[in-house]
Amino acid sequence: MLLIHCPYCEEERPEAEFRHAGEAHIARPQNIAEISDEEFERYFFIRSNPKGLVFERWRHIHGCARFFNAARDTVSDRFLKTYKAGEPKPALDGEG
Amino acid sequence: MKKYSAFAIAREALRGNTGWPEQWSSPEPKKSYDVIIIGGGGHGLGTAYYLAREHGITNVAVLEKGWLGGGNTGRNTTIIRSNYLYDESAALYNHAIKLWAGLSQDLNYNVMYSARGVMMLAHNVHDVQVFKRHIHANRLNGVDNEWLTPEQAKRYCPPLEISRDARYPVVGAALQRRGGTARHDAVAWGYARAASDRGVDIIQNCEVTGIRRGPDGAITGVETTRGPIKARKVGVVAAGHSSVLMQMADVQVPLESFPLQALVSEPVKPVFPCVVMSNSVHAYISQSDKGELVIGAGTDQYTSYSQTGSLSILQHTLEAICELFPMFTRMKMLRSWGGIVDVTPDRSPILAKTPVKGLYVNCGWGTGGFKATPGSAHVFAHTIARDEPHPINASYTLERFRTGRLIDEAAAAAVAH
Amino acid sequence: MTQPFRLPGVGRLDAGKPLAFTFDGKSYTGREGDTLASALLANGVHLVGRSFKYHRPRGFLSAGPEEPNALVGIHRDAARKTPNVRATVQELYDGLAAVSQNRWPSLAFDIGAISDLNAPLFSAGFYYKTFKWPRAAWDRLYEPAIRRAAGLGNAPDKPDPDHYANRFAHCDVLVIGAGPAGLAAALAACETGARVILADEQPVPGGRLRFEADARIEGKSGWDWAEETVARLAARDNVRVLTRTTGFGYYAQNMIGLVERVTDHLANPDPNAPRERLWQVRAKRVVLATGAIERHMVFPDNDRPGIMLASSARTYLNHFGVAVGNRIAVYAAEDSAYAAAIDLKKHGVGIAAIIDSRAAPESPAVEEARALGIDVLAGHAVIGTDGRLRVRRVHVAPISGGPHREFQVDALLTSSGWTPAVHLFSQSRGKLAFDEATQRFLPGLYVQDAVSVGSCNGTFDLASSVNEAFDAGAKVAKEAGFRKPRARQMEASSGTPWSIGMAGASPGVEPGTSKMAFVDFQNDVTAKDIRQAVREGMRSIEHVKRFTTTGMATDQGKTSNLHGLAIASQMLGKPIPEVGLTTFRPPYTPVTFGALVGHSRGRLFEPTRRTPTHDWAKAQGAVFEDVGQWKRARYFPQVGEDMHAAVARESRTVRETAGIFDASTLGKIEVVGPDAARFMELMYTNPWAKLGVGRCRYGIMLREDGFIYDDGVVGRIAEDRFHVTTTTGGAPRVLHHMEDYLQTEFPDLKVWLTSTSEQWAVIAVQGPRSREIIAPFVEGIDISDEAMPHMSVREGRVCGVPARLFRISFTGERGFEINVPADYGLSVWKSIWAEGQKHGACAYGTETMHVLRAEKGFIIVGQETDGTVTPDDAGLSWAIGRKKADFVGIRGLRRPDLVAEGRKQLVGLKTVDPQIVLDEGAQIVADPDQPVPMKMIGHVTSSYWSSNCGRSIALALIENGRARMGERLYVPMPDEMVEAEVTSTIFFDEKGERLHG
Amino acid sequence: MAETARRTFALEGRSYDGDGISLAPAGPASRISLRAPAESLAALSEALGLDLPVRPKASARKNARAALWLGPDEWLVIDEGGADLMAICARVAALHSAVDISHRNLAILVSGRRVEDVLNAACPQDLSVARFPVGAASRTVFGKAEIVLWRIGEDAFHVECWRSFADYVFGLLDAAGREAVR
Structure with a gap:
């Protein structure tokens, strides 16, 4: 069970309170009704699935109930940073 | 290849078992091959074997970054079944089951395919509807799968708790008698030995670090930790690492990799005669020939390449096991481990050509790839050799996510009302 | 004499009242503070188990959790039987009953040991090489035999009463x-x-x-x-x-x-x-x-009972006051083992010799041993032992060659160093x-x-x-x-320092030897097996381990892993780190399933959610079904009724008079804020902006990929307040899905979501008499058809408590759903029920609800849909706001295969023989005469006996279904071919007149 | 006119008193889920007669009324005096959402010397006074149920859960409470 720093609760909480919510920084196209099949595929299905630094969404569903973002290393499972939804992607280097 | 037999064993016994040859040779990589298979698990080794046996392509290298069968082949709970809903799935997994049945003889290697039956438990009205839909579809597809009452289920698997007072009582079960288990390591080793015997080079400790493409975009070879190797056809069969490898060729895939755990108990005398799965209660259990209860747990919720997982995942699984089999509470967990599974949006694999000429991919098996090993390898070899899919894997394309023609086994089974 | 090997005045245990215990039925005594192992050793018992493969007699190797051999069953009572307990860990208590394992008929005489005589046949990996012919024999003959021979103790066969x-x-x-x-x-x-x-x-x-x-x-x-x-x-x-x-x-x-x-x-x-x-x-x-953890020496026949780790013998002596023998030899390649001989000697135990494989060991311990008169044989090796059920003789030879010697012993202590x-x-x-x-x-x-x-x-x-x-x-x-x-x-x-020692096979166990020198005791893996694995091409330690099973027994190789690795490394001619080290997988020692499960058993395995009327329904004899974590009343059988009869009666009663149904489990979400309607526009396919206050609409929610995700009736309570209902099972995920879009895609919308699923008890009253039944209880709401038409919602009071009253129908009859605060649910239900009785109404359950809605062709998400069904497939295109520029799923819906010809569409299906009720899930074909595999064109999603229609009815998803109206199709069953006709999805009151009538 | 409906409490008659732990259902209370942006807090605080807390995990209490911070724009307001919180909020013009959840939630009072150990049988948060001081409140999990924990004394917690989870939560508290003390 991971320990996750919730940027809204401002403390680390056990993973049991959280729900993972997929890759972060994939914005729903503003003009979604007009995009091509390829663009829709990229938006909805294609995932970077990196070995190393991933930007991902979590929801503190059994806590403050907020969605937020995290930068985590998928090899060590270590969190590098968590930050509020809507904040820009931070510049970070993966741990390897 | 020195043939394995009871006679050979008796002869070797007299010689102190010192005359057994290497099961497969471990050559240095050559500069160039006709086909390179990336990934030395069951699917990859099998692909190489069928390339050689069915298509006469023997100038093949299997590149494995670690040791053969060290990925999901050696980390899964070895359940084999084919009672999938959709025609495409039934065809693929049933193709595999037919090959499983003769695989030990085919490879001259006992892979211990044991058709002890796979029983899937229904716990509510919705499960019954879903299972019956499977059973009817399976019957018309020629796949065995039958409905059992709770009492019949208990007879088939005596430790099962079928009390109506259980939190989630067993209201019936779907049984595939030809389902069962096989010995995972033996599958990798058996294919390796048979492929090596046909001239395939099996190269361990050789990690692919790049995929080379020519000016026309077509595949020209790979870069590895043991130097560059040329090939005009490359098949990626790397389970959890498929995204990483495909990105080396600039192909984006709809995959996410999750840690999946499993565990075994201490060995006990035979107590559990078949395989039991419960999707609603989240339990997968069988007993190995060695006597260990082999229990499949779930995936963690987050993506990871760590090959470890959370204790809570194992707890969740054992709660379900002890609920279905209350006499196992005093059993002990001996060993737990994790693998990395790559999951597609529709939970069905991708077994296809890619937009890059000469690049083929076999991935996205999620938690269920072992059971398909021979079938997957067989049609993937066909796809590589002929540069076109076998009819059985023609639907398992990358494009289906763009057009929406999914093979959504998960949706078919999992939506509760 | 009791406890003959307990030395008076030695050790830390209290010599007070002895504890009685049995092993294989024989009675012994021990002391408070003993382990089962120390107590047995105090009684001179060394033989405690049989090995996994060869069934060789085994004793105690250790005094701790690393023990590979001494596994026993502990039987407290019929339900409290624990297999594979390490006797070196199990503490003694008065009355303890232990039994040996993996032997038949007895520990001292075990038929299974025949495999020991044939050991060369059962070399590493032998089973991969045979048992292949004839094909069927693996399942029927070989595998069952292997299984019977394998395994250690017996699994418990009764539910565990402990918690x-x-x-x-x-x-x-x-x-x-x-x-x-x-x-x-x-x-x-x-x-x-x-x-x-x-x-x-x-x-x-x-x-x-x-x-x-x-x-x-x-x-x-x-x-x-x-x-x-x-x-x-x-x-x-x-x-x-x-x-x-x-x-x-x-x-x-x-x-x-x-x-x-x-x-x-x-x-x-x-x-x-x-x-x-x-x-x-x-x-x-x-x-x-x-x-x-101390390692043993890997020498020929190193596994006999009485052969033990040196520090363990010292534990038995200094802690438990037990001498593990009367005449003991030590075989070591490091210094700390000398302390065992010294301590034993000082307590008067005979030491036959210390055999040290090092050519010239130098240490104060060596000097002290010699000073005590112990025979120290440096540069010697143990080349064999004798003794069937206990070591009795040790064969020793100089490593550099020379005459063999023999020592009569009853125990042999070994140490090759510490890991x-x-x-x-x-x-x-x-x-x-x-x-x-x-x-x-x-x-x-x-x-x-x-x-x-x-x-x-x-x-x-x-x-x-x-x-x-x-x-x-x-x-x-x-x-x-x-x-x-x-x-x-x-x-x-401390007196004796620990020195480095050695790993791998001891001198004399060179490649080519036929001697059995055990590396892994429990799994019977010898140095020879590991060498064979390497010879067969197993170059990674993981392969060696899997091929030989070394380190995979219940002790997980605590004493053996380094030896195995060293032997493989020597065979491969590579240094140890290049051969690798197998991963240490949790747990360190085996962990009881129960401990990992904790309280989550039985009643506490998962929450059981019950509605406010649950106990009432139970008292009425309702049969319940599980829907997610909820228990829902499925039907209310009267005396002598089975489900079929009860449902037939309930569904007739609803249409003839009225029925009362507990719909409390439906998910409810309150959507509040000035942008509530805008948000609803995005989340549902339907248009919401113009929905008037007090009006309701049936909404469809899609996932972004265009497939139906959930549905439910939504009422507008105020300009800025919607009362949204969801499916029972969908409630949590729908709220999560909505929050996801609200927080991350549409964060500027001024709207908030609150689950009210459990705030409201929901009592549905459906049927022609529904209005009369509820009328006496309703205050402040005009429930006439004119004032409160179908698909409307009002706030007022029912039975004197605040209520939201919906005029909606999932049955096609005039119907109301009364929402009252949950704690009042039971009381309001009882009042309605009593009134309903006067009108001949009944309570009905989910099964009747399903039948009634199927008669009207209403879908159940999760039954008619499965995550691959679009609104058009389900015949719900009318629910898509055509003028809307955006809603979740709008683009997914337009993908090529979602608008292609030949999709499966929801239609009705009537069997030609009206008495036949199709199986839900049954598959449909157009051509009944084709061979297997048959081309399936659809399946039955819902199927019931409809007493209101006087025949069976079914809904089905069928390729191009709507173009097939009137067509005859076939449902192949195992024993017959059922013929059915494609029809409209509405089987009853096609014009919908009863909603108002 | 028919008689007024009677209220039935989900945990009627349940309680447990053991060594160092006691469990009792709390009496009925009015509750709302209050959602509002920062700009509205002053007006809402004034109407409710207490300062809505803005620090994570904090709570405010005045007489029979308390407001628990559950999220950055979310408060659980509990009034044990049964005041009509919806009516109070309805009089506030500032942007907000108030939803009555008086019957959705109920509370169990858990108190005694062993209260942390008993809650920690199934709640994974650090409940030491240093990390979870008196007055602290948090939504969290208790086994397989969601709860709101509110520390009302060194040795006392107010545990809120949804109505249909009460049997499970009480049962699990009871099982943990009965566990022989170590």
Whole structure:
């Protein structure tokens, strides 16, 4: 069970309170009704699935109930940073 | 290849078992091959074997970054079944089951395919509807799968708790008698030995670090930790690492990799005669020939390449096991481990050509790839050799996510009302 | 004579009242504080088990959790049978009953041992090479035989009456292992004020001090120091000392799993005490003080009962007061084993010889042994042993050649050195480093906030160990935010230093030998097997392990892994680190399933959610079904009715008069805020902006990919307030899905979502008499058709309590759904019920609800849909707002295969024989005469006997279904081919007149 | 006119008093889920007669009324005097959402010397007074149920859960409470 720093609760909480919510920084196209099949595929299905630094969404569903973002290393499972939804992607280097 | 037999064993016994040859040779990589298979698990080794046996392509290298069968082949709970809903799935997994049945003889290697039956438990009205839909579809597809009452289920698997007072009582079960288990390591080793015997080079400790493409975009070879190797056809069969490898060729895939755990108990005398799965209660259990209860747990919720997982995942699984089999509470967990599974949006694999000429991919098996090993390898070899899919894997394309023609086994089974 | 091997006045156990116990039915006595092993040894019993493959007789190798051989069954009563218990760990209690395992008919005479005679046939990997012919024989003959022979003890066959507990705990410093190093670390850490948890697997802390009787720490005997230190620690508020508690798993971010054995050592445990308790400890810093494990020597026939690790014999002597034999030899390749001979000799036990494979060992211990008159044979090897059920003779020869000698013995102690117990460190995903000079894997790179101290860190010298640990304890407490305590030098010494030793096969077990020199005792893996594996091409240690099964037994190779690795490395001609080290997988020692399950059994396995009317329904004899975690009344059988009869009656009654149905489990979400309608526009396919206050609409929610995700009726309570309903099972995920879009895609919308699923009890009253039934209870709402037409909602009071009254229908009849605050649900239900009785109404359950809605062609999400069905497939295109520029799913819906010809569409299906009720899930074909595999064009999603229609009805998803109206299709069943006609989905009251009538 | 409906409490008659732990259902209370942006807090605080807390995990209490911070724009307001919180909020013009959840939630009072250990049988948060001081409140999990924990004394917690989870939560508290003390 991971320990996750919730940027809204401002403390680390056990993973049991959280729900993972997929890759972060994939914005729903503003003009979604007009995009091509390829663009829709990229938006909805294609995932970077990196070995190393991933930007991902979590929801503190059994806590403050907020969605937020995290930068985590998928090899060590270590969190590098968590930050509020809507904040820009931070510049970070993966741990390897 | 020195043939394995009871006679050979008796002869070797007299010689102190010192005359057994290497099961497969471990050559240095050559500069160039006709086909390179990336990934030395069951699917990859099998692909190489069928390339050689069915298509006469023997100038093949299997590149494995670690040791053969060290990925999901050696980390899964070895359940084999084919009672999938959709025609495409039934065809693929049933193709595999037919090959499983003769695989030990085919490879001259006992892979211990044991058709002890796979029983899937229904716990509510919705499960019954879903299972019956499977059973009817399976019957018309020629796949065995039958409905059992709770009492019949208990007879088939005596430790099962079928009390109506259980939190989630067993209201019936779907049984595939030809389902069962096989010995995972033996599958990798058996294919390796048979492929090596046909001239395939099996190269361990050789990690692919790049995929080379020519000016026309077509595949020209790979870069590895043991130097560059040329090939005009490359098949990626790397389970959890498929995204990483495909990105080396600039192909984006709809995959996410999750840690999946499993565990075994201490060995006990035979107590559990078949395989039991419960999707609603989240339990997968069988007993190995060695006597260990082999229990499949779930995936963690987050993506990871760590090959470890959370204790809570194992707890969740054992709660379900002890609920279905209350006499196992005093059993002990001996060993737990994790693998990395790559999951597609529709939970069905991708077994296809890619937009890059000469690049083929076999991935996205999620938690269920072992059971398909021979079938997957067989049609993937066909796809590589002929540069076109076998009819059985023609639907398992990358494009289906763009057009929406999914093979959504998960949706078919999992939506509760 | 009882306990003939117990030496008077020796050891730390109280000689008071003896404890009685049995082993294989034979009665013995032991002492308070004994393990089953020490008590059996006190009685001279060495033979306790049989090995896995060859069924060879085995005794105690060790005195601790690393034990590979001495596994027994402990039978407290018929339901409390525990297999595979290590006798070296199980504490003795009065009345303990143990049985040996894996033998038939008896331990001393085991038929299975025949495989020992044929051992060459059963070499490593033999089963891969045979049993292939004939094909069918594997399933029927070979595999069952292999299975019977394999396995150890018997699994329990009754539900476990014991219970188990769980505890989450947090601390600043967790110290695992309470040997001298662990104690010193805990001492330093606790003095800073840090919260400390100290865990040790033994009933009494002390670690190596149990056997090192000559150790001294801070001017006291080591044992006294340990006891005093534990008492001091336990007395502090900021320290929790857990004994009988094993650290078994090291998980991410310093989460450590500990398992505490609470009652297994007690004769009459408190029934409220859990048998075991799982501790899930989150520690800021972890101190690993897990010690080291002694290795045996790998020599021919090294597995006979009576052959034991040297330090274990010392534990039995110095702690338990038991001599493991009368005439004992020692075979070692390192110094600490000498101490065993010295201690035994000093207590009057005959020492036949110390055989040392080193050419010229130099150590004070060697001198002391010689001074005591012990025959030390340096440069010698044990080349064989005799004795069927107990070692009786040892064959010794000089390594450089020369005459053999024999020693008559009844025990042989062995040691090839000490392996640091780096299991937890490795589980923490730390990188091990191989120390060439000392031939050990030691903690290298840490990836978690941990530190290793003492012998698990390679620090074998006692003084260095306690000082290293004290400093580390202080350091980690400081790192955890506490003030560092004053540095302090602890004074400590022990008699015999631990030297380096050797790994791999002992001299005389060279490649080519036919002798059985065991590496892994339990799995019967010999040096020869490992060499064969390498010869067959197994170059990775993982392959060697899997091919031979070395290290995969219940002891997980604690004494054997390094030997196996060394032998493989020698065969491959590669240094040990290049061959690799197998991963240390959790758990460190086996963990009871029950401990991992804790309270989550039976009633507490999962929450059982019940509606406010549950007990009433139960009293009425309702049969319930599970829907997610909810229990819902499925039907209300009257005397003599089966489900079929009850449902027929209920569904007729609803249409003739009225029925009352508990719809409380439906999910409910209150959508509130000035942008509520805008948000609804985005989340549902339907248009919402113009929906008037007090009006309702049936909404469809899609996923972004265009497939139906959920549905439900939505009422507009105010301009800025919607009352949304969802499916029962969909409630949590729909709210999550909505929150996801609201928080991350549309964060500027001023709207909030609140689950009100459980705020409201929902009582549906459906049928022609529904209005009359509810009328007496409704205040402040005009429920006439004119004032409150179909699809409207009003707020008012029902039975005097605030209510939201919906005029909606899932049956096609005039209908109301009364929402009242949940605690009033039962009372309101009873009032409505009583009134309904006057009108001939009945209560109905989910099954009748399903029939009635199917008669009207209403879908159930999850039954008609399965995640691959679009609104158009379900015949719900009308619910898509055509003028809308956006809603979730708008683009997914337009993908090529979602608008392609030939999709499966929802239609009705009437069997030609109206009496036949199709199987739900049955498949549909157009051509009944085709062979298998048949081309299936659809399936039956719902199928019922409709008493209102007087025939069976079914809904089905069929390729191009709507174009097939009137077409005859076929449903192949195992025993017949059922013919059916494609029809409209509406079977009853096609014009919908009854809604108002 | 028919008689007024009677209220039925989900945990009627359940309680447990053991060594160092006691469990009792709390009496009925009015509750709302209050959602509002920062700009509205002053007006809402004034109407409710207490300062809505803005620090994570904090709570405010005045007489029979308390407001628990559950999220950055979310408060659980509990009034044990049964005041009509919906009516109070309805009078506030400032942007907000108030939803009545008086019957959705109920509370169990858990108190005694062993209260942390009993809650930690299934709640993974650090409940030491240093990390979870008196007055602290947090939504969290208790086994397989979601709860709101509110520390009302050194040795006392107010545990809120949804109505249909009450049997499970009480049962699990009871099982943990009965565990022989170590």
